[in-house]
Amino acid sequence: MSAATRLPVADSPALRRYVKQLARRHPRMLFGALGLHVLAAVAALAAPRLLGDLVEAVEQGTTTGYVDRVLMVLAGFLVAQTVLTRYARYVSQVLGEQVLADLREDFVDNALSLPVGVVESAGSGDLLTRTSRDVDQLGWSVRMALPEWTIAVVTAALTLVAALSIGWWVALPCLLGVPPLVVGLRWYLARARDGYLRESATYSAISASLTETVEGARTVEALGLEREQVARVDDDIRDSYDAEKYTLHLRTVFFPSMELSYLVPTVATLLLGGWLYTRGEVSLGDVTAATLYVQMLIDPVDRIVSILDELQAGAASLARLLGVAHVPDDRTEGEARPVDEQLDVDRVRFSYDGERDVLHDVSMSVGVGERIAMVGPSGAGKSTLGRLMAGIHPPREGAVTVGGVPLVDLPLGELRGHVALVTQEHHVFVGTVRENLVLARPSADDEAVLAALESVDARTWVEALPAGLDTLVGSGGRALTDAQAQQVALARLVLADPHTLVLDEATSLIDPRAARHLERSMASVLEGRTVVAIAHRLFSAHDADRVAVVDGGRITELGTHDELIASGGSYADLWESWHGRG
Numbered sequence: 055m056s057a058a059t060r061l062p063v064a065d066s067p068a069l070r071r072y073v074k075q076l077a078r079r080h081p082r083m084l085f086g087a088l089g090l091h092v093l094a095a096v097a098a099l100a101a102p103r104l105l106g107d108l109v110e111a112v113e114q115g116t117t118t119g120y121v122d123r124v125l126m127v128l129a130g131f132l133v134a135q136t137v138l139t140r141y142a143r144y145v146s147q148v149l150g151e152q153v154l155a156d157l158r159e160d161f162v163d164n165a166l167s168l169p170v171g172v173v174e175s176a177g178s179g180d181l182l183t184r185t186s187r188d189v190d191q192l193g194w195s196v197r198m199a200l201p202e203w204t205i206a207v208v209t210a211a212l213t214l215v216a217a218l219s220i221g222w223w224v225a226l227p228c229l230l231g232v233p234p235l236v237v238g239l240r241w242y243l244a245r246a247r248d249g250y251l252r253e254s255a256t257y258s259a260i261s262a263s264l265t266e267t268v269e270g271a272r273t274v275e276a277l278g279l280e281r282e283q284v285a286r287v288d289d290d291i292r293d294s295y296d297a298e299k300y301t302l303h304l305r306t307v308f309f310p311s312m313e314l315s316y317l318v319p320t321v322a323t324l325l326l327g328g329w330l331y332t333r334g335e336v337s338l339g340d341v342t343a344a345t346l347y348v349q350m351l352i353d354p355v356d357r358i359v360s361i362l363d364e365l366q367a368g369a370a371s372l373a374r375l376l377g378v379a380h381v382p383d384d385r386t387e388g389e390a391r392p393v394d395e396q397l398d399v400d401r402v403r404f405s406y407d408g409e410r411d412v413l414h415d416v417s418m419s420v421g422v423g424e425r426i427a428m429v430g431p432s433g434a435g436k437s438t439l440g441r442l443m444a445g446i447h448p449p450r451e452g453a454v455t456v457g458g459v460p461l462v463d464l465p466l467g468e469l470r471g472h473v474a475l476v477t478q479e480h481h482v483f484v485g486t487v488r489e490n491l492v493l494a495r496p497s498a499d500d501e502a503v504l505a506a507l508e509s510v511d512a513r514t515w516v517e518a519l520p521a522g523l524d525t526l527v528g529s530g531g532r533a534l535t536d537a538q539a540q541q542v543a544l545a546r547l548v549l550a551d552p553h554t555l556v557l558d559e560a561t562s563l564i565d566p567r568a569a570r571h572l573e574r575s576m577a578s579v580l581e582g583r584t585v586v587a588i589a590h591r592l593f594s595a596h597d598a599d600r601v602a603v604v605d606g607g608r609i610t611e612l613g614t615h616d617e618l619i620a621s622g623g624s625y626a627d628l629w630e631s632w633h634g635r636g
């Protein structure tokens with residue numbers, strides 16, 4: 055997969071806009087959670103102040119009654135803090151889950167509105183990684199890292215305010231901790247990512263060369279490669295050792311610098327406070343409270359720093375998830391509406407990779423109610439042409455129109471009422487039988503649903519299900535046989551009621567017994583519709599009004615069966631060889 059075909063990644067402004075928009079969706083919970091965290095943090099801040107006052111009182115002589123009262127108040131604040139923290143966390147968790155649900159829904163919306171062509175060229179792998187790994191990573195960030203980080207920021211900010219409220223002199227020791235913190239952090243973050251990536255890459259390399267050596271042990275022995283293999287593994291281990299030594303070095307610099315930035319302020323507060331006290335400028339209670347506050351800062355600051363990494367990973371995942379929304383749509387919804395059901399392919403060129411054309415200047419008109427069979431060698435472009443005729447891919451040049459309107463200008467819902475592609479790949483969605491059917495036409499009532507089932511010969515078995523239309527099917531529900539699943543798909547098609555059907559059975563081989571059974575259902579679906587059938591068995595071409603031979607991305611022959619036989623072209627040869635065999 056080349057970088058050019060990867061799905062895009064959102065940039066930082068888009069990320070910020072989205073986060074703001076997410077926050078606006080749950081204002082009450084957001085402010086509720088923040089408010090509770092603030093209250094909990096404030097309750098926690100009472101302790102140092104009270105202890106400071108206590109020290110002050112003890113120094114000046116006091117009664118045990120006073121000490122008891124202070125302790126009671128202290129206990130009260132502790133209880134309040136505990137209760138508030140509990141609710142603050144509860145609200146944050148619920149908020150986190152809701153935000154996550156929003157994210158998933160938005161992502162599914164974006165993924166579903168991706169142009170099919172883009173999903174195909176980017177490969178579903180990228181999309182799958184984003185749905186699984188990135189959603190997991192983000193889930194972790196939203197559930198754990200983000201609330202923890204918010205709490206830590208709120209606590210740190212309030213603690214700082216409380217510390218400064220004792221006197222501006224407390225700012226000085228706090229500032230002393232900033233340079234080692236900032237320098238250490240920047241130094242570490244600039245190196246850590248690559249360091250750890252390299253470390254895990256060397257682990258993969260070791261296990262790769264070990265597995266290779268073990269799996270190919272015979273070959274290694276036979277060719278006398280033992281020495282080389284041992285040397286290779288030794289090399290890998292040496293690389294890994296170096297990588298680990300490097301990250302260890304990062305930690306031996308980073309952690310001490312953090313510890314330093316935590317300890318320096320505490321010590322400095324004590325020294326500065328002590329000095330000011332001896333000069334009679336501050337009270338002993340103030341020095342006590344200030345020191346306790348500064349020490350209380352350590353824990354939230356440490357959490358802010360350590361969660362930063364997680365948040366960065368979360369932001370990267372979010373950018374990848376949002377990127378999916380940034381794929382330009384290949385459909386442009388116009389105002390024009392088809393005047394009839396005439397399907398025209400006009401000088402169409404198409405390429406999957408933007409380099410090699412798969413269809414070259416293809417033109418064909420399909421009359422209303424006509425049946426066309428498309429035949430030709432495998433890889434000729436039949437399925438591709440079928441997909442263009444069903445409006446799945448837009449042509450690179452030329453146009454595919456229904457009633458004079460390009461298919462790509464029709465809203466998807468409306469397009470499906472005109473043309474639909476039918477393949478052997480059918481999907482039973484998780485839900486009831488009814489839900490599986492009304493997908494195609496949400497307004498359909500039970501009568502219409504049952505009529506659709508009846509027309510494909512499926513009403514009897516559906517009504518015999520334990521809960522009839524309400525029976526749960528799809529993964530986890532009742533298992534349907536292949537033929538039943540196909541009938542459900544056909545009934546869905548009957549409900550969508552497209553005028554033109556493009557039938558492509560290229561992708562899978564159906565069991566002949568099931569095929570016969572389905573033929574009747576199929577026949578009733580086809581009745582009264584225009585049909586373009588990509589025929590893989592030549593005899594179905596015989597029944598068609600016209601046959602189109604596709605070869606090398608071009609329509610090489612087009613006419614009735616008899617005309618083509620008479621003209622003695624490749625179709626006639628094919629027919630001959632089939633007939634000879636049949």
Ligand code: ADP
Pocket residue numbers: 174406407412430431432433434435436437438439560
């Ligand atoms: P047919 O249906 O006649 O067997 P296709 O339309 O499937 O032919 O394929 C026509 C050409 O387009 C082939 O060369 C095939 O390799 C290529 N092709 C088909 N599908 C894709 C795809 N999704 N991405 C890239 N190339 C494709």
